[in-house]
Amino acid sequence: MYINESRLLIRSFTDMISPETYARYAQMPVPRYTSYPTAPNFSAGVDGTIYGSWLRSIGEGSRISVYLHVPFCRQMCWYCACHTTVTRRQAPVSRYVDTLVREIELVSERMRSRPTVGHLHWGGGSPTLLTPADVAKLREAVEAAFRIDHCAENAVEVDPRTLTYQLARALGLAGVNRASLGVQSFDPIVQQAINRVQSFSTTDAAVTMLRTSGIPAVNLDLIYGLPFQTVASCLDTVEHALRLQPDRLSVFGYAHVPSFKAHQRKISEHALPGAAERQAQASAIARALTSAGYRQIGIDHFALPGDTLAVAAEQGTLRRNFQGYTTDKCASLIGFGASAIGHLSEGFVQNATKIPDYERRIAEGRLATVRGCMTTPEDIRRAEVIEQLMCSYRADVASVDAPLDQLEKDGLIRRSGNRIEVTDEGRPLVRTVAAAFDTYLPSSTATHVTAV
Numbered sequence: 001m002y003i004n005e006s007r008l009l010i011r012s013f014t015d016m017i018s019p020e021t022y023a024r025y026a027q028m029p030v031p032r033y034t035s036y037p038t039a040p041n042f043s044a045g046v047d048g049t050i051y052g053s054w055l056r057s058i059g060e061g062s063r064i065s066v067y068l069h070v071p072f073c074r075q076m077c078w079y080c081a082c083h084t085t086v087t088r089r090q091a092p093v094s095r096y097v098d099t100l101v102r103e104i105e106l107v108s109e110r111m112r113s114r115p116t117v118g119h120l121h122w123g124g125g126s127p128t129l130l131t132p133a134d135v136a137k138l139r140e141a142v143e144a145a146f147r148i149d150h151c152a153e154n155a156v157e158v159d160p161r162t163l164t165y166q167l168a169r170a171l172g173l174a175g176v177n178r179a180s181l182g183v184q185s186f187d188p189i190v191q192q193a194i195n196r197v198q199s200f201s202t203t204d205a206a207v208t209m210l211r212t213s214g215i216p217a218v219n220l221d222l223i224y225g226l227p228f229q230t231v232a233s234c235l236d237t238v239e240h241a242l243r244l245q246p247d248r249l250s251v252f253g254y255a256h257v258p259s260f261k262a263h264q265r266k267i268s269e270h271a272l273p274g275a276a277e278r279q280a281q282a283s284a285i286a287r288a289l290t291s292a293g294y295r296q297i298g299i300d301h302f303a304l305p306g307d308t309l310a311v312a313a314e315q316g317t318l319r320r321n322f323q324g325y326t327t328d329k330c331a332s333l334i335g336f337g338a339s340a341i342g343h344l345s346e347g348f349v350q351n352a353t354k355i356p357d358y359e360r361r362i363a364e365g366r367l368a369t370v371r372g373c374m375t376t377p378e379d380i381r382r383a384e385v386i387e388q389l390m391c392s393y394r395a396d397v398a399s400v401d402a403p404l405d406q407l408e409k410d411g412l413i414r415r416s417g418n419r420i421e422v423t424d425e426g427r428p429l430v431r432t433v434a435a436a437f438d439t440y441l442p443s444s445t446a447t448h449v450t451a452v
Helices: 019-026 048-056 091-109 132-145 165-173 188-194 200-212 231-243 262-266 275-291 308-315 355-363 377-392 405-409 427-435
Strands: 063-070 116-124 147-158 178-184 217-224 248-253 295-297 301-303 319-321 324-326 332-336 341-344 347-351 369-374 394-396 413-416 419-422
Touching (some): 019 275, 048 341, 048 347, 048 369, 063 091, 063 132, 091 132, 091 332, 116 132, 132 165, 165 200, 178 188, 178 200, 200 217, 200 231, 217 231, 248 275, 275 301, 295 308, 301 308, 319 377, 377 394, 377 427, 405 413, 419 427
Parallel strands (some): 063 116, 063 332, 116 147, 147 178, 178 217, 217 248
Antiparallel strands (some): 248 301, 295 301, 319 324, 341 347, 347 369
């Protein structure tokens, strides 16, 4: 699939979709669709015993992804919606690493084969709170349990404020070859409002440490829709970000869900941009990045033409999972750590969210799984359609039914036989289109963010 950059520029309004119609769809709360069924549909019906039986079904020669969750930060960023906790001490982190190592052992003991890791992701929280010894210990545990493809993408999430050269070097020695740095905004006013003060020089120094430690690929994470953010401040952030020559950028819309994350109540809703302003910010960022030579990948990623993500988008092999858009083709995702989610052919699993609960279960020699979802053939068919829409804006819908008439009438999609395609004007609203195929959503009580 070839993606023409000019067709992907996000536009606020067009002749095809009226401003009123666009605003109505843009304000609809819908999932991000990094999985289907989505996490709010997981239940306690899937536990560690069931997960253990699923692990035994992973056959010889299988390829898996591994996710290592490190749920610790030095301070809480008020915009954050991740499962993390604040600690000033290293002891809880070191104890948690030992638990992670034991969980890796418990999972591998339940497998009949030794699968190959084709993708490894260190997420958080802040993996940069690990010590060099912690990094080496976790890498050794993964290598002992599984084979690791020497071509595997090995990615880590980095908080530039806590990265040291010693840790960057340890990550490089552990085979990390891609780092995603949290930036969000370089505007000091916005940074103060979200409790994340991070200078450009701090970020620049982190990029230098990573690259000189043998980690070649650098991603930057930006957010629009933050308190006191404006189009001008977004463009200034992009200008600074481009000086760092990132291979990729992710550009997410801030999700304000104070009922779900209490610390977000520290952000004044009066300081948040409205729907039209959020869309103007997203549009301006997209135009600036595509004008700088980046290709837009899906709804929120940008990559240089030679980056593997851009190549996957062109070739039609782009995927979407809990890390967002990815080149990961592995059939199974094994998640380790508190709140970590896994995905196997039989369904989804999630570990205990609270760190003490997670550590207790592992100490007892049990898997930490507390909830999940056993997928049906219907779920799998709908998941394929949703992923196709989220990755390529088109899908074959012959195998599923969905209410599409109004979406077509309003100009979000075009239909041709059993195929649908999201219009250029409807692309910023693709999550709303995907939601038409979500049979769980109408009865869900979960809190979701707006479509734009």
